[in-house]
Amino acid sequence: MVKNFLKRTLCIALSFAMMTGTVMVGAKTKTESIHSKLPAITASQRVRAKQAKASAAAVQLNATNVYTLSDFDTLSNKWQANQEMMLYQGYSDANEYVKVGIVRVGIDGTVVIPYATKVAGVDGGRLKLCYNGNPAMTLSQTNNGKMIWAGAVKAGTYALYLETACENANTPVVAAFGAAVISSQNNRTFGGNNVIASASTGAATYQQFKVSKRGVAAIAVYKENAAGNVSSVIYSVQKLSGKTWKTVATGLAGVAKNNYVVTTGLAAGTYRVVANAASGEILYFINANQKASDSYGTSKKKAKEIKRKKSKKQVFLSNESTSKTHWYKIKVKKTGMTYIDITGLGNKSKISVTVTGAARLKNKTISKGFRIYGKAKKGTYYIKIKKGSKGTSGYQVKYTK
Secondary structure: OHHHHHHHHOEEEEEEEEOOOOOOOOOOOOOOOHHHHOOOOOOOOOOOOOOOOOOOOOEEEEOEEEOEHHHHHHHHHHHHOOOOOEEEEEEOOOOEOOEEEEEEEOOOEEEEEEEEEEEOOEEOOOEEEEEOOOOOOEOOOEEOOOEEEEEEEOOEEEEEEEOOOEOOOOOEEEEEEOOEEEEOOOOOEOEOOEOEEEEOOOOOEEEEEEEOOOEEEEEEEEEEOOOOOEEEOOEEEEEEEOOEEEEEEEEEOOOHHHOOEEEEEEOOEEEEEEEOOOOOOEEEEEEEEEEOOOOOEOOOOOOEEOOOOOEEEEEOOOOOOOOOEEEEEEEEOOOEEEEEEEEEOOOOEEEEEEEEOOOOOEEEEEOOEEEEEEEEOOEEEEEEEEEOOOOOOEEEEEEOO
16 A cells, blocks of 8 residues: 555656756847947048048037947948048148047947048057047047047047147148947836947946846846956846835846856846946846746646646746745646656756656756656646745746657
8 A cells, every 4th residue: 555655656856957058139149349340440441421621620520329239330330331430631730739520429428439540641640539629638548549438428529639749730630530429328228139338437337127027037238348358247136116126136147158148037027237337338238038927836736737738937036935836737648658848948047846646757858958757657747846046047847748
């Protein structure tokens, strides 16, 4: 009698970390940045838009406002086609820091100016961004001879000067340049292909995203500095509760091999990422949500049935207890080989799985998870899935066969 009872209740307990690699985030899983989109600028190129005639007067350009990577992509393509740029052609006075351009910046942020010059017929003269009218008052900036990167710039009018004064009068000077300002505005909404580019002022940066249904938020946050180096950011996630933001996850940070994607289980609602970077650095925010809101049972008696060849997707929320369990059941109508596949929805999921039924089943590793299988007798089998760690995200359980 005891032997028969054990056969009916024999179970398999699995505890594992399901490593699924990078979560797909629309078309923007590739790590992109401002530097990766910059075109080559030459002083001798033809500028079809807003071209200036040979003159000693500085040419004027409004910096293009950039809020997303898509904005900068569009602008970069125009630069590549020699549009949205200015060309200065003139002659110096003796011992003059030649002012080649006036740049109007309409919003606060990080200013990026790709440029090229030719002075006295020689390529490579450096420009500097200054307060208009005073070449001695240079803004804090990084300059590699091809691009100026100036952080925490306030809206206003600035000027581009040659970094070195021309000693002789009538020195021919040619300069081509474009200008962009990456916004430092907080509380914008990112999601899908809307990849926010946000210039850091040195203080905390806040950018929002929405979760329409309970599921897995696949978030990528990374930063880029003036040298073009891209690296991870440690950040937290807060949920809007009434008029108050409450922290639901902290210490998050992606890694380069996964394109900085981190997954976390979240309920429906409005959230924001809180991240810090040095002044002038650019923060990038990407989000793609996976639905994981199928019904589940809270106890064995309330287990939700999974039909043959069907599946259930669910998520353990980041603020739920590690004792939280989800219950499902399958009904085997006749004795035969049975497969139950359990896979992760995030780039890392830790769960404990217990299957109770009338047959001894085996388990093996499959892509992104585990398969529980074996010759199952006719009857009902119960599947208990328990949260394995505080950072658990989502999973899918499928009655494959």
